[in-house]
């Protein structure tokens with residue numbers, strides 16, 4: 001509902017109702033919303049059930065912390081876009097420090113942190129490189145200690 005700057009705080013009813021119509025015609029199975037505020041998520045859910053929200057979220061951009069928790073309680077998936085920072089790749093001493101401790105790469109640690117945030121997080125990190133793909137998949141197998149997680153939490157606060 002917005003642009004690269006983030007969500008535009010306006011009603012999504014007209015656009016969302018078009019999707020609801022397409023769903024009733026059998027052309028769409030499930031509905032989701034993207035680049036939205038918590039208020040717009042509530043507005044959409046007042047019109048029809050949604051299965052997924054896709055918003056910008058990563059170690060450094062934590063605006064949706066509360067929204068993610070609420071969606072998890074209601075069984076709705078959250079897909080962070082720009083999970084690795086998108087056009088401005090994540091860079092942080094704390095991230096590099098934790099990665100060195102785990103003998104992993106910073107990007108795989110950033111993905112492991114996202115997966116640890118909440119059970120409703122669903123990741124689609126973008127890459128054009130097979131080596132990065134393997135690295136990113138390895139993130140799913142990394143286990144972060146509470147100490148690692150606390151250090152990483154500090155990046156976005």
Ligand SMILES: NC(=O)c1ccc[n+]([C@@H]2O[C@H](COP(=O)([O-])OP(=O)(O)OC[C@H]3O[C@@H](n4cnc5c(N)ncnc54)[C@H](OP(=O)(O)O)[C@@H]3O)[C@@H](O)[C@H]2O)c1
Nearest residue numbers: 034081082083084085086107124125126127128129132135
């Ligand atoms: N709903 C929306 O409004 C919206 C907006 C933006 C994106 N999205 C979606 O969100 C998903 C992720 O977005 P994104 O791909 O733009 O952002 P991203 O996953 O945060 O970042 C992708 C960038 O990170 C690099 N990268 C990937 N793995 C890496 C690694 N292991 N080490 C170093 N660099 C690495 C990629 O370069 P290489 O190609 O060199 O690996 C690419 O430049 C996509 O599915 C996209 O379609 C949705």
